[in-house]
Amino acid sequence: xxxxxxxxxxxxxxxxxxAALFTQAAAATGVPVTIAKxxxxxxxxxxxxxxxxxxxxxxEEVVLSADGxxxxxxxxxxxxxxxxxxxxxxxx
Amino acid sequence: xxxxxxxxxxxxGLAAAPGVRWDAGEGVAVEPAPDIQTAARRVQDDLxxxxxxxxxSEGRTVLEALSLFAGDPELLASAExxxxxxxxxxxxxxxxxxxxxxxxRALGGYLAERxxxxxxxxxxxxxxxxxxxxxxxxxxxxxxxxxxxxxxPADTALLDPTVVVALVTEQGGxxxxxxxxxxxxxxxxxVACAGARDAADGHAxxxxxxxxxxxxxxxxxxxxxxxARAERQRRRTTAVTGPGMTKDSVPxxxxxxxxGARDAAxxxxxxxxxxxxxxxEFLFLGRTDEPSLDEQVEAYADVLAHFVGRRVVVRTLDxxxxxxxxxxxxxxxxxxxxxxxxxxxETVRPGVLERQLTALSxxxxxxxxxxxxxxxxxxxTTEARWFASMVRGRGLPTAGVMIEVPAxxxxxxDLLPEVDFASxxxxxxxxxxxxxxxxxxxxxxxxxxxxxxxxxxxxxxxxAGKAHGRPVGVCGEAAADPLLGAVLVGLGVSxxxxxxxxxxxxxxxxxxxxxxxxAEAARLARSAPTAAEARNAASALLLGA
Numbered sequence: 001x002x003x004x005x006x007x008x009x010x011x012x013x014x015x016x017x018x019a020a021l022f023t024q025a026a027a028a029t030g031v032p033v034t035i036a037k038x039x040x041x042x043x044x045x046x047x048x049x050x051x052x053x054x055x056x057x058x059x060e061e062v063v064l065s066a067d068g069x070x071x072x073x074x075x076x077x078x079x080x081x082x083x084x085x086x087x088x089x090x091x092x
Numbered sequence: 093x094x095x096x097x098x099x100x101x102x103x104x105g106l107a108a109a110p111g112v113r114w115d116a117g118e119g120v121a122v123e124p125a126p127d128i129q130t131a132a133r134r135v136q137d138d139l140x141x142x143x144x145x146x147x148x149s150e151g152r153t154v155l156e157a158l159s160l161f162a163g164d165p166e167l168l169a170s171a172e173x174x175x176x177x178x179x180x181x182x183x184x185x186x187x188x189x190x191x192x193x194x195x196x197r198a199l200g201g202y203l204a205e206r207x208x209x210x211x212x213x214x215x216x217x218x219x220x221x222x223x224x225x226x227x228x229x230x231x232x233x234x235x236x237x238x239x240x241x242x243x244x245p246a247d248t249a250l251l252d253p254t255v256v257v258a259l260v261t262e263q264g265g266x267x268x269x270x271x272x273x274x275x276x277x278x279x280x281x282x283v284a285c286a287g288a289r290d291a292a293d294g295h296a297x298x299x300x301x302x303x304x305x306x307x308x309x310x311x312x313x314x315x316x317x318x319x320a321r322a323e324r325q326r327r328r329t330t331a332v333t334g335p336g337m338t339k340d341s342v343p344x345x346x347x348x349x350x351x352g353a354r355d356a357a358x359x360x361x362x363x364x365x366x367x368x369x370x371x372x373e374f375l376f377l378g379r380t381d382e383p384s385l386d387e388q389v390e391a392y393a394d395v396l397a398h399f400v401g402r403r404v405v406v407r408t409l410d411x412x413x414x415x416x417x418x419x420x421x422x423x424x425x426x427x428x429x430x431x432x433x434x435x436x437x438e439t440v441r442p443g444v445l446e447r448q449l450t451a452l453s454x455x456x457x458x459x460x461x462x463x464x465x466x467x468x469x470x471x472x473t474t475e476a477r478w479f480a481s482m483v484r485g486r487g488l489p490t491a492g493v494m495i496e497v498p499a500x501x502x503x504x505x506d507l508l509p510e511v512d513f514a515s516x517x518x519x520x521x522x523x524x525x526x527x528x529x530x531x532x533x534x535x536x537x538x539x540x541x542x543x544x545x546x547x548x549x550x551x552x553x554x555x556a557g558k559a560h561g562r563p564v565g566v567c568g569e570a571a572a573d574p575l576l577g578a579v580l581v582g583l584g585v586s587x588x589x590x591x592x593x594x595x596x597x598x599x600x601x602x603x604x605x606x607x608x609x610x611a612e613a614a615r616l617a618r619s620a621p622t623a624a625e626a627r628n629a630a631s632a633l634l635l636g637a
Binding site for chain 2 (some may be wrong): 047
């Protein structure tokens, strides 16, 4: 099963707005994607409550996994998202 | 005719405006939703629409997050799974939202504040299933005091703080959602104020969030005196800086409660002299396996690094009860607040605490921090002795206990010689002393931290601390109330730990009173037969000083 390891760039970690943007993007891929902290249990990446419950901090590594058609493209998109400081996006 | 209602002070400050009654749960009847998915979609659409109408950007953010919670696939799948096993649809939704709320609460900090949001979303989905549509916050076209039974997150997200100038609720305690929200918005609030809806609607009100009083149609002289006092306090709070101390220079360490590295960074910036409560649960939450030693060392060091050279009081894992930790596999309990929680989890899952202490010890070596390590839910001298030997055996020199079980306060004279310090957890100590569930909105008055019985237990603990030369601090919500903080100092407490935003007001109040006045306020409070009389007697002395 394709998977990627990525460091969360957002200053607040995967909480609040970054978590919302990430889970919405995961749902939009149409592919079932999971996210886990390294060594931790994998949870549904489209579930905001599950993602918040991981308590991922800034600079922490997470593992994204997906299966089926379009899995690699979906993962690449999400990796790019997590590598960005999502707090800085759209800030005015 | 003028009169005064007394509740529990939940957020400091003073505001004057007409009262407007609001009955949130009593909206119009609608067609009940046939299934969980339909109900959730209806709630989600409603929250999205409200988000576009929110008067503040904070409100819009809260409502957008709530709408995501309402559509969360795991939340809905978990509720549907329970429903398939024969649980009623509303109960299935309540159980699923309760589960996720507990998970967030155990993470502490920002995430713990989202727990109420999940429960609110669950309640809205239940309302849709039962055919109720939730009413909206009134907008009478002028500033007003919102008077309600209780407030939920989605209600308060629509609050415009320039229109709603204070909050009064009949339910809720000092740790309720209303109280937390009011403090974050800087709105004065009085909770657990019985009869407020009937008495206050349409009347001129002055809400006194320092004393927990609501003045109805007050005479002009009262309004002027209160306004002058509020203005004096506001000026003092911004003017006083530096370390915590009384007027006669008796030091009182003003510390912060934190739940992770992000809180710690904010606390360090806010002028906290150290950390008085580092909740370590964040790392363990939602885990089906125990975090590795290396992962623990990293996480603890991240927090400790913000307070090198200063005191950091670390509380070991406080799992069980309202903070279920899956990897401990403790199972369901009939009465979890009285069950296997805190230090007690070590008796059924031995080794977890030992590994946590080993990781803490390594993190201390790496950062050079002055870490004090304490255990939650200690009841007996035997437990205190056992914990202290384990802490010292890991090379951590300073071991302590939380005093949150009445038995531990009553026998503090036996417990304290076994350890180096104690910290009073007034939220749980209040819950256990008054036999009143902290989560129960109807019991706010019993949970008032001014209850003389609670003050007695604080006094007993401090007396034992003095006799044995052991410092005693407070790390519950009580420490964040400036007047009560002065009373606690008068009882013999040497440090107060609170959420970082509360530090400035406590610092300013302490700097204005000497230790003898604090002690006299404490004596007056303990001599009073009721919580309200305790607060009145102590406040009159402290505010007149």
